[in-house]
Amino acid sequence: MSNNIANETIDHSRNKEAWTLKRVLTNTYFLNVVSLVLFFLLWDYVAKERIFHDSLARPLDVLNQIITLVSIKYAGSTLWGHIWASTQRVLIGFFIAAVIAVPLGLFMALNSYVNAIVKPLFDLFKPMPPIAWVTIAVLWFGIGETSKVFIIVIGSFVPCLLNAYNGVRLVEPELYDVIRVLGGSRRDQIFHVCFPASFPAVFAGLQISLSVAWTCVLAAELTNSRAGLGFLIKRGMDTHKPTLVLGGMLLIAAAAWLTSQGVGILEKKLCPWKRSIENL
Amino acid sequence: MAYQKVEVKKPLPLIVLPYISVIAFFGLWEMAVRTGFIPDTLLAAPSTVVQTFVDKLSNINPDGATLGQHAWTSIQEAFIGYGLSLLVGIPLGLFMGWFKVVEGLCRPIFELIRPIPPIAWIPLTVFWFGIGLTGKVFIIWIAGIVPCVINSWVGVRMTNPTLIQMARTYGASDWQIFKQLCIPSALPMVFGALQLALTYCWTNLVGAELLAADSGLGYLITMGGRVARPDIIVLGMICVGISGAIIGFIIDEIEKKLLAGIRR
Numbered sequence: 320m321s322n323n324i325a326n327e328t329i330d331h332s333r334n335k336e337a338w339t340l341k342r343v344l345t346n347t348y349f350l351n352v353v354s355l356v357l358f359f360l361l362w363d364y365v366a367k368e369r370i371f372h373d374s375l376a377r378p379l380d381v382l383n384q385i386i387t388l389v390s391i392k393y394a395g396s397t398l399w400g401h402i403w404a405s406t407q408r409v410l411i412g413f414f415i416a417a418v419i420a421v422p423l424g425l426f427m428a429l430n431s432y433v434n435a436i437v438k439p440l441f442d443l444f445k446p447m448p449p450i451a452w453v454t455i456a457v458l459w460f461g462i463g464e465t466s467k468v469f470i471i472v473i474g475s476f477v478p479c480l481l482n483a484y485n486g487v488r489l490v491e492p493e494l495y496d497v498i499r500v501l502g503g504s505r506r507d508q509i510f511h512v513c514f515p516a517s518f519p520a521v522f523a524g525l526q527i528s529l530s531v532a533w534t535c536v537l538a539a540e541l542t543n544s545r546a547g548l549g550f551l552i553k554r555g556m557d558t559h560k561p562t563l564v565l566g567g568m569l570l571i572a573a574a575a576w577l578t579s580q581g582v583g584i585l586e587k588k589l590c591p592w593k594r595s596i597e598n599l
Numbered sequence: 600m601a602y603q604k605v606e607v608k609k610p611l612p613l614i615v616l617p618y619i620s621v622i623a624f625f626g627l628w629e630m631a632v633r634t635g636f637i638p639d640t641l642l643a644a645p646s647t648v649v650q651t652f653v654d655k656l657s658n659i660n661p662d663g664a665t666l667g668q669h670a671w672t673s674i675q676e677a678f679i680g681y682g683l684s685l686l687v688g689i690p691l692g693l694f695m696g697w698f699k700v701v702e703g704l705c706r707p708i709f710e711l712i713r714p715i716p717p718i719a720w721i722p723l724t725v726f727w728f729g730i731g732l733t734g735k736v737f738i739i740w741i742a743g744i745v746p747c748v749i750n751s752w753v754g755v756r757m758t759n760p761t762l763i764q765m766a767r768t769y770g771a772s773d774w775q776i777f778k779q780l781c782i783p784s785a786l787p788m789v790f791g792a793l794q795l796a797l798t799y800c801w802t803n804l805v806g807a808e809l810l811a812a813d814s815g816l817g818y819l820i821t822m823g824g825r826v827a828r829p830d831i832i833v834l835g836m837i838c839v840g841i842s843g844a845i846i847g848f849i850i851d852e853i854e855k856k857l858l859a860g861i862r863r
Contacts, residue, residue, distance in 0.1 A: 534802070556725065568720070
């Protein structure tokens with residue numbers, strides 16, 4: 320059990336073990352399958368026995384609903400249209416926030432004067448949950464695209480900036496010393512130590528921002544919209560169709576997961592020097 | 600001998616600039632609204648917000664409760680949900696980190712539920728529990744449990760392998776290693792989760808109240824929007840921010856007291 324962390328030297332030679340019952344039962348993949356099957360069976364059972372009356376749909380019904388949405392237009396567009404509507408908002412907002420917040424965070428950490436001006440303002444806004452901006456965004460920008468993108472920008476701004484800022488501040492001072500010993504200028508310090516060393520933290524911030532962005536777009540779409548995954552969920556809520564609600568939830572989870580995988584791949588390409596914790 | 604305090608002298612501009620920037624921010628905000636650059640139907644001046652604040656302490660119009668009642672509802676919901684998520688999430692994460700069987704059983708379900716934003720649960724909870732306390736506690740519970748599980752899991756995983764080997768050499772059982780080695784070494788991470796979970800809970804509380812509630816700070820914001828009173832919206836936002844910051848500060852202090860002596 321837990322041999323891979325208990326032993327610093329891992330024996331890579333494979334010696335065949337007999338297929339005992341215990342070994343099969345404690346196999347990770349076997350357990351994964353068991354847990355998923357149990358989960359769906361339980362879900363199906365709860366839905367079938369109508370423990371929540373008709374407010375929980377059976378898994379297969381949800382799947383059917385999703386398949387129907389792919390082919391039949393719902394509220395003016397097919398499923399792809401709704402997915403694209405949400406994804407587009409998330410990407411635009413996320414991009415704007417990242418482009419402003421990451422350089423600002425790096426700049427704040429490098430220059431104490433910028434820090435002295437921006438940090439107090441940032442601290443004022445930081446504890447305010449982005450969702451609290453929904454109402455005032457509608458008041459300012461109406462119920463169109465702008466207000467939704469605005470909320471996403473506000474939401475993804477904070478983790479981006481915070482992580483870029485902390486990433487630079489937590490760079491090991493020895494690395495700066497090395498550059499100084501090698502005769503590098505301040506410019507070299509920034510470009511050869513500071514930025515590369517803080518990149519992993521920046522990317523961690525981007526990942527957090529992305530998940531916040533999905534939450535924000537959902538909040539914005541639930542309050543008012545005419546397209547998007549949040550709209551599907553909201554419509555399901557208003558017309559009391561649990562299949563639609565659950566389908567929307569699963570789709571938004573899938574979309575959020577896919578975009579975060581995308582950022583993960585980008586991270587691996589752009590900064591391969593990141594040390595990651597095994598198995599997570 | 601007590602440590603001698605090293606005083607680093609900051610240049611004067613660095614001390615003054617933060618104050619200037621905050622004052623300038625509020626000044627500009629006040630000016631922009633007063634001069635009509637931003638119409639007062641869109642944004643309320645800080646002075647108006649302060650007036651509304653004093654007024655709302657006793658006046659129940661236009662949303663049916665005083666500020667204190669709203670804040671109390673929110674804090675109650677947040678704390679019940681937060682407490683429950685800690686109660687379930689931390690032990691679950693710790694067990695998942697050490698026992699392979701628990702990990703195998705719980706991880707797929709956890710990974711399935713994790714990417715769903717907690718707000719997406721709102722319609723279902725409204726179907727199941729109505730718009731009362733239970734539904735919101737459920738949403739906050741879901742929101743808070745994710746960071747709890749992840750952090751305590753990673754905390755156990757990051758236990759120094761040498762220590763585990765040593766414990767094995769001395770003949771400790773799996774359970775003993777878990778109890779006496781993994782849990783203490785995971786504690787700093789677990790406390791990190793307390794802060795994180797609180798932020799998540801607080802954010803999603805506001806979301807839950809915006810969409811399905813009859814009182815609470817989020818509801819105050821919604822009502823402000825419905826009656827087109829920007830001062831109430833801004834007041835609600837500021838209250839949410841300040842109370843979140845205060846709770847975060849309290850947890851930070853508790854953490855410092857409890858973790859004194861553990862190197863982070």
